[in-house]
Amino acid sequence: MPRTRAYLVRTAVAVAVALAGLGLGVPQATAEGPGAVGAKDRTTAAVAAPVQRSASAAAAPAAVSATASASTRAIAAADPAAVRAAATVCGSGWTLDYAETLPPHLNRLGTLFIYVGNPPNYDPNDVPVCTIFDNNTGSRKWMKLKLCSNYIDDGCAEDVGNYSQYAGPVYRTRGGCGKVTAIMKNSSTSSTALIDAIRGATTCN
Numbered sequence: 001m002p003r004t005r006a007y008l009v010r011t012a013v014a015v016a017v018a019l020a021g022l023g024l025g026v027p028q029a030t031a032e033g034p035g036a037v038g039a040k041d042r043t044t045a046a047v048a049a050p051v052q053r054s055a056s057a058a059a060a061p062a063a064v065s066a067t068a069s070a071s072t073r074a075i076a077a078a079d080p081a082a083v084r085a086a087a088t089v090c091g092s093g094w095t096l097d098y099a100e101t102l103p104p105h106l107n108r109l110g111t112l113f114i115y116v117g118n119p120p121n122y123d124p125n126d127v128p129v130c131t132i133f134d135n136n137t138g139s140r141k142w143m144k145l146k147l148c149s150n151y152i153d154d155g156c157a158e159d160v161g162n163y164s165q166y167a168g169p170v171y172r173t174r175g176g177c178g179k180v181t182a183i184m185k186n187s188s189t190s191s192t193a194l195i196d197a198i199r200g201a202t203t204c205n
Contacts, residue, residue, distance in 0.1 A: 063087070065097040065116055067124070067203040075099040083113075090115050090130035090169045097129075097202055101136075102182065102195045108136050110143075110195050112182050116202060124202045125150055129175025131201075132168040133182045141194070142185045143167040147201065150177035162188075177204040 062080035064073055076083045076096055087094045094115035101108040110133060117128035133145040145167040146158035151174050158181075159167045172178060177200070184195035 063095040065095045068097055069203075072096065072099045075101075086113055086132060086134075087115055089132055089166075090171075093117055094130055098199065100197075100199070102184075102197050104197075110134055110136055110182065110184055112180065112197065112199065114180060114199070114201060116176070124176040124204045126174050127176035127202060129172050129178065129201045130168075131170050131175075131180050132166055133184075134166045135163055135184070137184075137194075140164040142188045142190070144181065144183040145170050146179075146181040147172050147175055148178045148181075149174050150201075150204075172201075176202040178202075 062076040062083035064076045064083075068076070076099070083096050083099070087096065094117055096113065097116045098112070098114035100112050102110045102112055113132040113134065115130045115132075117130070129147060131145060131147050133143060135141055135143060140162050141164075142161070143163045143166075144158060144160045146156055147170045148156035149172045154172060154174050157170050157172060159170050161167070167182075180199045180201050182195060182197045182199070183193055185193050
């Protein structure tokens, strides 16, 4: 269900707090709602002082799906508070299924997060999926995040625009076994992509 502008701004500030320690671009509130196309650049209220997180909060494990890869688990273990905070951008009830810094094996320019809903009733074909594509460059980039369902009739959803912080969240009710496309360029007319990644939305046999 789309969130109100006020709700998303409050959520964005909370996410900024938790993501500071991980060094990820901070997800921001969107006035256009999930899956917006051609949305304008987004901004988030600044956090004026370093955040003090309690040891118990930092130590609490993040919600990670049983099918998550070792590299995804490593990201979650490195900063579980940040992974939990990023999930709040999707809403409540989401579990991290996949996380990857992009481009692979190079300096990180972005981070792709894929969350699934409704575990432990996990059917990879039907599970709801939420994706977020973080901008870690520190400057505004043209970004495209697209999520296609495994079901042809369900189609795709995408978020495209010039973003200083992130693209998304993008949802599919039956996103499992679908495809996620994450593209980043300096501008929409750039001939070369900084990031051009296609990933499976979930692990499927």
